[in-house]
Amino acid sequence: MTTYLKLDHIDKVFTRGAATTEVLKEINLTIEKSEYVSIIGHSGCGKSTLLNIIAGLTTATTGGVLLENREVNSPGPDRAVVFQNHSLLPWLTVYENVRLGVDKVFAKTKKRAERDAWVMHNLNLVQMAHAKDKRPSEISGGMKQRVGIARALAMEPKVLLLDEPFGALDALTRAHLQDSVMALHQKLGNTILMITHDVDEAVLLSDRIVMMTNGPSARIGEVLEVPLARPRKRLELATNAAYLKCRQRVLEFLYERHRFVEAA
Amino acid sequence: MNMPATKMDIETATPTGTAAPVVAMTPKRPPRGETYARMARETAVRVIPSLVVVALLMLVWELVCRRAGSALPPPSKVFKDTKELILDPFFDHGGIDKGLFWHLSASLQRVALGYSLSAIAGIALGVLVGQSVWAMRGLDPLFQVLRTIPPLAWLPLSLAAFRDGQPSAIFVIFITSIWPIIINTAVGVRNIPQDYRNVAAVVQLNPLEFFAKIMIPAAAPYIFTGLRIGIGLSWLAIVAAEMLIGGVGIGFFIWDAWNSSHISEIILALFYVGIIGFVLDRLIAGVGKIVTRGTAPN
Numbered sequence: 001m002t003t004y005l006k007l008d009h010i011d012k013v014f015t016r017g018a019a020t021t022e023v024l025k026e027i028n029l030t031i032e033k034s035e036y037v038s039i040i041g042h043s044g045c046g047k048s049t050l051l052n053i054i055a056g057l058t059t060a061t062t063g064g065v066l067l068e069n070r071e072v073n074s075p076g077p078d079r080a081v082v083f084q085n086h087s088l089l090p091w092l093t094v095y096e097n098v099r100l101g102v103d104k105v106f107a108k109t110k111k112r113a114e115r116d117a118w119v120m121h122n123l124n125l126v127q128m129a130h131a132k133d134k135r136p137s138e139i140s141g142g143m144k145q146r147v148g149i150a151r152a153l154a155m156e157p158k159v160l161l162l163d164e165p166f167g168a169l170d171a172l173t174r175a176h177l178q179d180s181v182m183a184l185h186q187k188l189g190n191t192i193l194m195i196t197h198d199v200d201e202a203v204l205l206s207d208r209i210v211m212m213t214n215g216p217s218a219r220i221g222e223v224l225e226v227p228l229a230r231p232r233k234r235l236e237l238a239t240n241a242a243y244l245k246c247r248q249r250v251l252e253f254l255y256e257r258h259r260f261v262e263a264a
Numbered sequence: 265m266n267m268p269a270t271k272m273d274i275e276t277a278t279p280t281g282t283a284a285p286v287v288a289m290t291p292k293r294p295p296r297g298e299t300y301a302r303m304a305r306e307t308a309v310r311v312i313p314s315l316v317v318v319a320l321l322m323l324v325w326e327l328v329c330r331r332a333g334s335a336l337p338p339p340s341k342v343f344k345d346t347k348e349l350i351l352d353p354f355f356d357h358g359g360i361d362k363g364l365f366w367h368l369s370a371s372l373q374r375v376a377l378g379y380s381l382s383a384i385a386g387i388a389l390g391v392l393v394g395q396s397v398w399a400m401r402g403l404d405p406l407f408q409v410l411r412t413i414p415p416l417a418w419l420p421l422s423l424a425a426f427r428d429g430q431p432s433a434i435f436v437i438f439i440t441s442i443w444p445i446i447i448n449t450a451v452g453v454r455n456i457p458q459d460y461r462n463v464a465a466v467v468q469l470n471p472l473e474f475f476a477k478i479m480i481p482a483a484a485p486y487i488f489t490g491l492r493i494g495i496g497l498s499w500l501a502i503v504a505a506e507m508l509i510g511g512v513g514i515g516f517f518i519w520d521a522w523n524s525s526h527i528s529e530i531i532l533a534l535f536y537v538g539i540i541g542f543v544l545d546r547l548i549a550g551v552g553k554i555v556t557r558g559t560a561p562n
Contacts, residue, residue: 057462075465087459091481100477101467155467 004191005031005054005159009063012049023049025217027063029210031159034189038202040250041212042258047195051163054193055081067158077105080152084164086144088136088151095132098122098151105155122154123147125184142173149181153188162194166201175234178205186231199254203246204232211253221258224249337528345528360512360520368536370512371502374430375544378437379498383491386442390449390490391479400450411443415501419508429509433502440501441494448493452486453479488552495548499541 010027013020023046031037039047052058054065056075064071067078080101088097098119106115123129126146131139136147145165152160165181166174182205185192196202202209206226213221226246228237237243322339329338337345353365392399393407418439422432460482464474480487506515514533521529 055462055466057465075462076468077466079466081462081466083459083462085459087457087463089460089463089478089481091484104467104469104473 003030003066004033004035004068005193006066006069007050007054007063008066010050010053010060010065011062012046012053012058013061022217023215024053024060025219027220029220029223031191031193033191036185036192036194036205036207037210038194038196038206038208039210039212040196040199040202040254041218042214042254043197045212045215045218047212047218048163051081051161051193051195054159055079055161057081077101077155078158079161080155080157081161081163082145082148082152082165084167086136086141086148086168088144088147090136093133093135094123094128094139094147095119097136097147098154101151101155119154122150125153125187126150126180140173142169142177145169145177146180149184153184153190158191160190160192162192164195164197167197174201179234181205182230182232199247199250202250203243204234204237209246209250211250211258213258222249222253337531342528342531345526346532349529349532360510360516362512364514364517364533364536367512367514367517367533368540371506371514372540374433374506374513375437375495375498375502378434378502379441379495381434382438382440382442382494382498383445385438386445386490386494387449387487389442390446390487391453391475391483393446394450394453394483395479404450407443407446411447415440415497416504416508419505423509429511433505433509433513436505437498437501441498444493444497445487445490448486448490449483452483455486456482484556485552488548488556492545492548492552495544496541499537499544503537 007027007029010024011022012024013022015021027050029037039050041047049058053060056065056073056079059073064073066072072079088094089100092100099115102110102115102119106118110118120129120132123132126149128143128146128150131143131147136144139147145168149165162181166177169177178201181192184190185205194202194205203226209224209226210220211222211224212218224246227242228240228246326338326340328334329336330340343350349364353363355363356366389403393403394400415436418436419432422435422439423429426432426435456479460478464478469477502513503515503518506513507519510516510519514537518530518533521527521533
C-alpha cells in the first residue's frame with residue numbers, strides 16, 4: 001500500500017507577544033488509504049491543534065501535510081471535518097446544512113436533481129433522512145452529530161477528520177454512533193483520522209492508535225497496531241485477548257508513562 | 265394567571281421524538297365557546313390593568329387642571345378643542361393647514377428615507393468594522409466620538425451643506441440612527457462563533473457566500489437590536505428637526521400650535537407621536553423576530 005496522507009516533520013509554536021509555546025514537535029505520521037487511525041492523548045497535548053493543521057484551519061510552524069503527495073495548507077472539502085460540537089448552522093434545516101457543502105463541492109459536476117439525491121443519500125447513510133426538514137435545535141445531540149457526519153461524508157473527502165466526535169454525547173448514544181461509524185467505514189472505505197481521549201473508543205474503532213506525549217512540545221510517543229479483524233463486535237471484543245492487550249498498552253502509556261500531572 | 269397558560273402548553277404540545285411508533289390520537293378539543301371564553305379572559309387579564317392606570321392618570325390630570333387659571337388644559341378640554349382634528353385627519357386647506365394624517369405621513373416619509381439609508385450604510389460599515397481589525401482600529405474611535413453628538417447639533421451643518429430643509433432633516437435622521445446600527449452589527453459580526461467560520465472554510469465559501477449564508481444570519485439578532493434602537497432614535501430626531509426646518513410634518517405642527525397657543529393640539533400631537541413611535545418599534549421588533557427565527561444558538 002502507498003502513503004496517502006503524510007504528516008512531515010510538523011512543529012507548531014504559538015507566539016503571544018514575547019512568550020512562545022511549543023505545542024507540537026516533530027510529528028511524523030503516514031496514513032494509508034482506507035485506514036482508520038486514532039490519535040489519543042491527555043487534554044492539552046495538542047491533538048486538536050494537529051487536526052486543525054491537517055484540516056488547514058491552522059498552519060504548521062514548520063513541516064507540512066501531504067495528501068496524495070501534494071502539499072495541502074488551506075482548508076478544503078477533501079479533508080472534511082466532523083467537529084466536536086457538531087457546528088451545524090442553526091438557521092438551516094438538516095437538509096440545508098448538508099446541501100450547503102454539496103452545492104459548493106459539486107457545483108460543476110452534479111446537476112440540481114443529482115445534488116438533491118446525493119444529499120438524501122448521505123442523510124440515509126446516517127439514518128437521518130426522516131428529520132431532513134427539522135432545524136438543529138429540534139433534534140437530539142446524537143442526531144446533530146449524525147448530521148455533522150453526513151455533511152462531511154457528502155463532500156466525498158479523501159480524508160475524514162473526526163475531532164472528538166462523540167465527546168459530548170452520553171455513553172449509550174456514543175456506543176450507537178461508534179457502531180454507525182464502523183459500519184460506514186466498512187461500507188465506504190473512507191480514510192479516517194479521529195481525535196479521541198477515550199481508550200475503548202480508540203481500540204474498538206482503529207487500525208492504528210497514535211499515542212501522544214503530554215505537552216508542551218508533544219510528540220508521538222508510540223504507535224500501536226490493533227490486530228483485530230473487522231467487522232468488530234462490541235460485545236465479543238469485551239472478552240477478546242487481543243483487544244484487552246491493546247487496551248492495556250494504551251492505558252499503560254497514558255497513565256503510567258505519561259501521566260497527566262496537572263490533572264491531579 | 266399562570267394556570268391557563270400551562271394548560272394550553274400541554275394541549276398544544278406535539279411529540280418531537282418520532283423514533284418510536286406513534287399511535288395516532290385525536291386530541292380532545294375543548295368546545296368552541298370555552299376556547300373563546302378563555303381567550304377573552306386572557307386578553308382581559310393583560311389589558312385591564314393598563315386601562316385602569318390610564319383612567320386613573322386621566323382622572324388625576326382632570327382634577328389638577330380643571331380649576332380656573334390652570335396653565336394646561338384638562339383632558340375633557342383637550343378632547344373638545346381637538347375634536348375636529350381627531351375626526352377629520354384628512355383635510356387639506358393648502359400650505360401647512362392640513363389634517364394630522366398629512367403631517368404624520370410627511371414625517372414618516374422622511375424617517376423612512378433617512379432610516380433606510382442608515383440601515384444600509386450602518387450594516388455595511390458594521391460588517392467592515394466587525395470583520396477587519398484595521399477598520400475597527402481606524403474607525404471605532406471616530407464612531408465613539410461622533411455618536412455622542414446630539415441630533416440637532418448636526419442640523420445647522422447639514423442646512424449649510426444642503427441649503428434645503430428636506431435633505432437636511434433626512435440627513436439628521438440618518439446620522440442619528442446609524443451609530444447603534446453600526447456598533448451592534450460590528451459586535452454581531454465579531455461574535456460569529458469560530459465553529460461557523462471553520463465550517464465555511466472547509467466548505468470553501470467565497471467571501472460573498474460567507475456574507476450571505478453565514479455572516480448575516482449569524483449576526484441577525486445583533487443587527488436587529490441595532491435597527492430597533494435606530495428606529496426609536498430617528499423618530500426622536502425627526503420631531504426635533506422638523507420644529508426647526510418648518511413645512512409639513514408633525515414636528516412643525518407642534519411648534520406651530522405652540523406659537524398659536526393651541527395647547528390642546530400639542531397634547532393631541534404628542535399622543536400621536538407616542539403611538540407611532542411605539543408602532544415603529546414593534547414593527548422592527550416583529551420583523552426581527554421573523555427574520556431571526558432559528559438563529560438562536562442551540
